Amino acid sequence: MRGQVPDRVGGSGGAAAVALPRRPVGFVLSRLVHGGGRALGRGLALLLMGLMLAGCGQSWEWHEKITVEVETPEGIKRASSVLWVEKAVGPRWLAQGEWDRAFVRFKGEAVVLELKPGRYLFVLLNNFHELDRWVFDERAGFPSEFEKWAAKMEKSVGMKLEVPREYYPLLVTFDDINDPKTVRRVDPDDLAATFGPGYRLKSITIEITDEPVTRGKVEKVLGWLGKYPEPKLGPATGRTTNIPFYRKVSHGDFIRK
Numbered sequence: 001m002r003g004q005v006p007d008r009v010g011g012s013g014g015a016a017a018v019a020l021p022r023r024p025v026g027f028v029l030s031r032l033v034h035g036g037g038r039a040l041g042r043g044l045a046l047l048l049m050g051l052m053l054a055g056c057g058q059s060w061e062w063h064e065k066i067t068v069e070v071e072t073p074e075g076i077k078r079a080s081s082v083l084w085v086e087k088a089v090g091p092r093w094l095a096q097g098e099w100d101r102a103f104v105r106f107k108g109e110a111v112v113l114e115l116k117p118g119r120y121l122f123v124l125l126n127n128f129h130e131l132d133r134w135v136f137d138e139r140a141g142f143p144s145e146f147e148k149w150a151a152k153m154e155k156s157v158g159m160k161l162e163v164p165r166e167y168y169p170l171l172v173t174f175d176d177i178n179d180p181k182t183v184r185r186v187d188p189d190d191l192a193a194t195f196g197p198g199y200r201l202k203s204i205t206i207e208i209t210d211e212p213v214t215r216g217k218v219e220k221v222l223g224w225l226g227k228y229p230e231p232k233l234g235p236a237t238g239r240t241t242n243i244p245f246y247r248k249v250s251h252g253d254f255i256r257k
Contacts, residue, residue: 059088060150062157064132065207066169068111068123070191073198077115081214083108083128083256087150102146104129109218110254115195118177120221121186123204124170124253134167135206153208160207168204172249180224180233181246218254226251 067080085106111123132153136142139161142149168188173195175182184194191199219225229252237244 058147059086060154061086062154063209063211063213064106065160065209065211066111066123066128067203067205067207068113068121069202069204070113070115070121071198071200071202072115072195076202077113079111079113081109081111081123081217082209082211083125084213085132087146087153089146089150107213107256109214109256112218112221115199119195120173120177121191121195122172122218122254124172124249125256126170126249126253127167128169131163131167131169132206135161135163138164156208157210158208160205163204163206170249170253171201177221178224180222181244183233183246183249185245222254225254227257228252229256 062085063082064085065080065082067078069076069078083106085104087102087104089102106125106128108125110125113121113123115121133149136149136153136156136159137144140159142152165188171186171188172183173186174180175184186194188201191201229250231251232247233249233251234244234246236247
């Protein structure tokens with residue numbers, strides 16, 4: 001069904017993965033999230049969506065699994081989240097470089113890991129639109145041309161790589177899980193400062209997988225999450241300096257539907 005996120009991409013179980021065929025993206029950009037290159041204005045974004053609806057473009061899709069592992073006084077704890085990713089490229093006349101006319105949308109959740117009773121670590125979606133490109137380019141030598149890169153990603157079920165420290169997504173926790181304004185940044189190099197002695201981030205990995213998309217884990221923990229991705233975690237203060245951290249984090253950093 002058009003616009004519906006598949007539970008699986010490629011093969012399932014022990015079967016060989018089968019890449020989804022390249023096709024026109026008549027339904028790709030129901031919401032333009034981020035550009036692969038220069039930022040586009042709303043007018044140009046709407047123009048590109050019209051072109052996609054007319055069949056002028058290609059898309060590729062796959063599932064990506066983000067896993068975090070943390071050393072704790074009780075041993076290693078880990079959690080994962082599987083997201084559905086679709087990347088599209090517009091017509092050649094739109095921009096010179098393929099990455100400048102590339103767009104992405106994705107659906108899924110942040111990784112949530114309970115390290116102590118009622119104390120959670122979240123790996124957010126804030127830079128997810130570029131994370132796979134950075135990691136697979138640097139660690140796996142993927143081709144620089146967008147179409148070749150995307151086609152290879154779509155066929156790379158089972159490939160798993162560690163995310164370099166400089167590409168880590170934003171890590172956060174809440175002093176009070178029921179109060180979104182108590183969100184605070186977690187230093188990936190010093191989890192002990194937030195969670196206490198004996199806590200250390202071991203790794204964050206990204207994997208192309210045929211596992212189903214993760215649903216419901218984040219909403220079960222964060223019952224206050226809203227329907228739309230744009231709102232911040234607290235009201236505006238009217239200040240232009242010393243802006244609270246909760247104003248720098250959005251509902252969409254935790255879940256995209």
